[in-house]
Amino acid sequence: xxxxxxxxxxxxxxxxxxxxxxSPSSTALLVIDMQRDFLEHGGFGERLxxxxxxLRRAVAPTRxxxxxxxxxxxxxxxxxxxxxPDLADCPPSKKARGRLTAGIGDPGPMGRILxxxxxxxxxxxxxxxxxxxxxxxxxxxxAFYATDLDAVLRGLGVASLVVAGVTTEVCVxxxxxxxxDRGYECLVLEDCVASYFPELxxxxxxxITAQGGIFGWVSxxxxxxxxxxxxx
Ligand code: TIU
Numbered sequence: 001x002x003x004x005x006x007x008x009x010x011x012x013x014x015x016x017x018x019x020x021x022x023s024p025s026s027t028a029l030l031v032i033d034m035q036r037d038f039l040e041h042g043g044f045g046e047r048l049x050x051x052x053x054x055l056r057r058a059v060a061p062t063r064x065x066x067x068x069x070x071x072x073x074x075x076x077x078x079x080x081x082x083x084x085p086d087l088a089d090c091p092p093s094k095k096a097r098g099r100l101t102a103g104i105g106d107p108g109p110m111g112r113i114l115x116x117x118x119x120x121x122x123x124x125x126x127x128x129x130x131x132x133x134x135x136x137x138x139x140x141x142x143a144f145y146a147t148d149l150d151a152v153l154r155g156l157g158v159a160s161l162v163v164a165g166v167t168t169e170v171c172v173x174x175x176x177x178x179x180x181d182r183g184y185e186c187l188v189l190e191d192c193v194a195s196y197f198p199e200l201x202x203x204x205x206x207x208i209t210a211q212g213g214i215f216g217w218v219s220x221x222x223x224x225x226x227x228x229x230x231x232x
Contacts (some may be wrong), residue, residue: 032165042109
């Protein structure tokens, strides 16, 4: 149809360590764990002693990318880290780690911490999933471990992932490593991922592009938005 972007057209994004190329129709935006428990006051992240403002920086840029993917009719998938209310899927080692006074499953200001169905477990309002966007609930840090994410991606014909979410060196990194080993090509948007620890964020970003892109590619979201706009 004249005036419509060709869904088979390749997208080229200026990135490190070199340009990232993908086919938009086989690309998904993967938004990792943008949950109240990590991003809002009173949640699990703050209980761990962290400054949630450092994570909130990623929300507005991610929203712009989300809007662009939705406008272009491209795939969007969300993940949430959390557990069954009976915690049967939470390894005792994970529950015990940190010797926390308020840890997974314990009551917090936004309900039981990291428990599915509780307000704190849900995705922040600014990035709420739209109807039809798959939400993958994950018990681990990696989004492929003990989930149907791989089946969802294969069902959609996805080969490339554009990655946003928190935290850079924990759930984002674990997921990118898992995706890379499964053959997915990942572009991590450096302003759409964030950490409570700026030095760990920087190291995690550097690790992705080292050695010729050992885990994938990194770019600012502006580069991706520009590539999408040029395509239209
Ligand atoms: N989603 C995610 O990264 N879960 C974490 O527990 N991250 C921390 O940095 N603690």
